[in-house]
Amino acid sequence: MKGSVVLALLVCGALLSACETQRPVPDGPVSGIFKDDLGREVRIPVPLNRVISLAPSITEMAFAAGAGDRLIGVTSYCNFPAEAEKIQKVGDTLTPNIESIVALRPQLVLVSTASQLEAFASLLERQQISVYVLDVKKVDDVPDRLRRLGRIFWTNEPAEEAAKNFELRQKAVESKIAQAERPKVFLQISNEPLFTIGNESFMTELVERAGGISLTKDISGGYPKISKETALAMDPDVIILSDSEDNREPNIVFNNSKAVKNGRVYKIDADILSRPGPRLADALEQISGHLNK
């Protein structure tokens, strides 16, 4: 026991000194200070070449912002764009492997969630690694965060282009909303047990912006489990399935709903629908295509 502690300390010491000798401490004029989505002020070095992303949505945003080639580590779920699959995996969002992260000697780690963030950040900061929180809660956050990534990576041009493109596609979808009655939509996250989207999910906003009314928009929480009785009584016009292995069919309580009777059940790839990143434009266009038929 004692021996392993000593060994661990030696390894940490070795890592520390390695960091110090191989690149300058991020201080002075060669760095900028950026406020993250928790209001923390994070010192980020320039040039920024070694970055780890701990969320599939952040990986997609970094690529869209023209900084995909700076990523040296991603999560095991990061499968888009195709280049992301070739980047070294460092665990997943909720259980990142801190040793693999430190061993890659990144300058910056981008994270989306804040669980245990304090401990995680202070541990990495002791290794001279900055931790920056990038949290997308609304559709409008996507172009804003793309532009911010452009400033952080000094890739303003492609980032601005990606942000503009996102906004244009979003506007095009919103201009297409038919004047007629908006269909009532039930978005099913999982079949058994029956989970849906609530008022805290950005998917509720997607449905509304694409021209539908989300039947569950007043239910509190992000992804609540809903009573089957209530779901049956909602009688949706359209059912959207977040397409994953446990969610290929609408729940049996919808068997007599207008949506099932009229064949208006649609699947959208869960990766596109559930990652708050640049592909939300694809999700918007797909939902809009299904609703405005």
Place this chain on the structure above:
Amino acid sequence: MTLAAATLLGSERVSIFEMTEQGRAILFDIRLPRVLLGACVGASLAVAGASLQALLRNPLAEPYLLGVSNGAALGTLLAFVFLDGIGWARPLLAFAGAIIATFAVYQMARSRAGMNVERLVLSGVIVTTFLSSIIVLLTSLLDAARLRGYTFWLLGDLSQATYDGFYMTLAAATIGTIVLSSQARALNLMMVGERDAFDFGVELGRVRIIIFGMASVLVGTAVAASGSVGYVGLIVPHLVRLAVGSDNRLVVPMSAIAGAIFVVLADTVARTAIAPRELPVGAITALIGAPLFIYLLRRN
């Protein structure tokens, strides 16, 4: 009466006088099977708890606390992962898991000096945590999306009720209650002392096998249908004993009725408390059961 009242309560208002097609679907396709399944699960767990307590002469013997429910849950998970297409695989593997866990706890708790309360509870804790760790291991290795439903179900959830599940648990609960009630005289004698029971002609080994086997059948089918609804086997027999005394000829069958009422009431709370959202029924039963467990442990 409880069943009728519970059937009339829910997240959606349904009038029984002006029945619409939708009201009928809510009442008969969703709410009624759930209430009926809850009743059978409650009866099964309470009867299993009552007879295990009498057999082990220990008021804290409870399927959930002894790890029997977790054994059944692991069996169900294995059936779910490897034999998903086969309908009868879940209750069967759940039963196998329950009986293995039962015997593991029994063997660990037994000592030359007999079986004391602490030893049994500790063995239960060890078996429970061991099985939980296997469940956690399996759920982390397997695809997260596929098992999302399973982890919710693990807490005890009646929302996936079907008539098929109801018929199966009804059969198990009926047979189990009859068989275990038939052993009530032997259990009464064994509560006095195993040697005395032996002198009165009780075949100890046979009684033990019947009780362990039947309790495992009850817990296995209940868990396969609704996950691990905890503490039912602790709370219900305790209340029944307060009401009718400790004669097992009354305690075992009365536990079936009281258990049915208790789980139906708990699930009515789970369905309506934060409607249209839902709570797992296991959270409600544990909320009532855990304080009672502490009370019983201190009194011992």
